[in-house]
Amino acid sequence: MVLMKERLIALFGAAPDEYLSGSEISRQLHVSRTAIWKHIQALKEDGYTFEASPRLGYKLLSVPDTLQPSDIASLLRTKTLGRTVHCYEEVDSTQNIAHRLVQAGAEEGTLIVAERQTTGRGRLGRHWHSPKGKGIYMSLVVKPDIPLHMTPHLTLLAAVALCRAIRRVVPEVSPGIKWPNDLLIDGKKISGILLESSAENENLQYIITGVGISCNLQKEDYPEELLPKATSLYMESGKRVDRAALIAEFLLQLEELFDLYMSQGFGPIRTLWEASAVTLGQSVRSSDPNGEYEGTAVGLNDWGGLVLKLADGTLKTIYSANARESGHM
Amino acid sequence: MVLMKERLIALFGAAPDEYLSGSEISRQLHVSRTAIWKHIQALKEDGYTFEASPRLGYKLLSVPDTLQPSDIASLLRTKTLGRTVHCYEEVDSTQNIAHRLVQAGAEEGTLIVAERQTTGRGRLGRHWHSPKGKGIYMSLVVKPDIPLHMTPHLTLLAAVALCRAIRRVVPEVSPGIKWPNDLLIDGKKISGILLESSAENENLQYIITGVGISCNLQKEDYPEELLPKATSLYMESGKRVDRAALIAEFLLQLEELFDLYMSQGFGPIRTLWEASAVTLGQSVRSSDPNGEYEGTAVGLNDWGGLVLKLADGTLKTIYSANARESGHM
Numbered sequence: 016m017v018l019m020k021e022r023l024i025a026l027f028g029a030a031p032d033e034y035l036s037g038s039e040i041s042r043q044l045h046v047s048r049t050a051i052w053k054h055i056q057a058l059k060e061d062g063y064t065f066e067a068s069p070r071l072g073y074k075l076l077s078v079p080d081t082l083q084p085s086d087i088a089s090l091l092r093t094k095t096l097g098r099t100v101h102c103y104e105e106v107d108s109t110q111n112i113a114h115r116l117v118q119a120g121a122e123e124g125t126l127i128v129a130e131r132q133t134t135g136r137g138r139l140g141r142h143w144h145s146p147k148g149k150g151i152y153m154s155l156v157v158k159p160d161i162p163l164h165m166t167p168h169l170t171l172l173a174a175v176a177l178c179r180a181i182r183r184v185v186p187e188v189s190p191g192i193k194w195p196n197d198l199l200i201d202g203k204k205i206s207g208i209l210l211e212s213s214a215e216n217e218n219l220q221y222i223i224t225g226v227g228i229s230c231n232l233q234k235e236d237y238p239e240e241l242l243p244k245a246t247s248l249y250m251e252s253g254k255r256v257d258r259a260a261l262i263a264e265f266l267l268q269l270e271e272l273f274d275l276y277m278s279q280g281f282g283p284i285r286t287l288w289e290a291s292a293v294t295l296g297q298s299v300r301s302s303d304p305n306g307e308y309e310g311t312a313v314g315l316n317d318w319g320g321l322v323l324k325l326a327d328g329t330l331k332t333i334y335s336a337n338a339r340e341s342g343h344m
Numbered sequence: 345m346v347l348m349k350e351r352l353i354a355l356f357g358a359a360p361d362e363y364l365s366g367s368e369i370s371r372q373l374h375v376s377r378t379a380i381w382k383h384i385q386a387l388k389e390d391g392y393t394f395e396a397s398p399r400l401g402y403k404l405l406s407v408p409d410t411l412q413p414s415d416i417a418s419l420l421r422t423k424t425l426g427r428t429v430h431c432y433e434e435v436d437s438t439q440n441i442a443h444r445l446v447q448a449g450a451e452e453g454t455l456i457v458a459e460r461q462t463t464g465r466g467r468l469g470r471h472w473h474s475p476k477g478k479g480i481y482m483s484l485v486v487k488p489d490i491p492l493h494m495t496p497h498l499t500l501l502a503a504v505a506l507c508r509a510i511r512r513v514v515p516e517v518s519p520g521i522k523w524p525n526d527l528l529i530d531g532k533k534i535s536g537i538l539l540e541s542s543a544e545n546e547n548l549q550y551i552i553t554g555v556g557i558s559c560n561l562q563k564e565d566y567p568e569e570l571l572p573k574a575t576s577l578y579m580e581s582g583k584r585v586d587r588a589a590l591i592a593e594f595l596l597q598l599e600e601l602f603d604l605y606m607s608q609g610f611g612p613i614r615t616l617w618e619a620s621a622v623t624l625g626q627s628v629r630s631s632d633p634n635g636e637y638e639g640t641a642v643g644l645n646d647w648g649g650l651v652l653k654l655a656d657g658t659l660k661t662i663y664s665a666n667a668r669e670s671g672h673m
Contacts, residue, residue: 164493217648303489
């Protein structure tokens, strides 16, 4: 099967922008036209696109966009982040790979990218839909020299960095941040960020920043139940996204914002976060062991908690991302 | 070898408080007197103590103090902590076992205790000296419902709990806390606490609280180089410590202080910590990327950082336990 795929690709590669008829392919590869149709379908699943004409046959339109470390390296303008990149065809979860690499001594800034995740995960152990070659599924190892209690600032910083990177690479869209670090376009989720941190006493050991971005997914790539609340950069902009460019831009934004944070503290990050937030002004429900709360989100506190103004005018800060927006989310 | 040890123990068990001569043992077990001497040495290493008389032979004085889950359970007065106990003869590190158990779903309050650790670890990956049966080497799984940025409070809370537990069970000694959570008696280290925490974004997933306490170690149990800076409860009090009682008391103190923390916040914990601290008033050196600092420790800030008063009168808060006291430590 694999060999036949490669022979088909070679055949189309030798005749760029031309139609190859089913009978011509059949003659050259010594297989039936039904077998050819099956192999074409398999190639489509791998990300190849074809134009099919009953009269002329098949024309190869595009080869899959697979990420290579060299693609990212050629665009990278960072000092440290992403200077070591590991690309995988398929993994259970890039977070798991990153944890293993850290245990084995992976250095600051090591990036893990996969074309597909079988058990990609989001917040609270939720599944992250990761179809092959269509999204960015990556995990970044960082070992920031900050005390543990400041780690939540980085959760917000990462969202600001990704928001800015998307706006630069895909200027047609304007994502907003849903507290703490989901990105939405018109209320639909475009990406999720998960920071898994590990500490010894007050010393942060490392953070693995997992990022999932729906780049070139089309409507048919989503399960029916996700369509009302998920979208992709392609669906919103009408253009294919250069994933390597978006990764390189995100790493640059992240590094620059982290330098800003280290020199000026949380203040500027908070300002940037609030300027891009869609959560502020919205009604947010939350619960803790003492009961349920509902209030209007008015801002962040010094520790990245979301400040709610309750119906009686009192302020309450929530920290858990279990908070639910009232309404459709 | 093992079989011979068991036969020797059985022989002494059948003659309590009596001397058994070398020739008598030799006759009954059909081994040479040199072999008997070797087996007695091996038993001593396992924690058995003997009196040896050139004329009378050997008398068994005490069998090793091995911890059993039932010993701890019978003394336990907690609601949750330590309600599940796993005791091991020898492990690499109780922290490692605890991490594995958490991944496998271990519940809140699960306690891991070992008689011996081959690679017991303290802060910053330092080795923790863990001779067999002489200390308490334990790890506790907790999943407190607090935001990540409050975790450093628990580092200090654990030190207060252990300090109070030791004072109750061994009233002859009066340990003090060295920031953040080492316990000292007269400047010598008696125990260390290491909290390894894991978080997803601002949500704390779990903390593994590792505690090492030097209980019944004697001078000869220490490598020469540790003697100037380490001591044991036995060496300081002159009495053997009931390890199960100390574990049960620590868990009770920890649970009660945590309830206090959840109802009244960090204030009372800070007061208790400061009242037991040996660090306050001392000169402390610290370094960060911006340089070296030296100042007098004057208290804790709201986030558990140590506030130093520098020579020029300004205050500086340090968070990293890399801070070194000036002088002998």
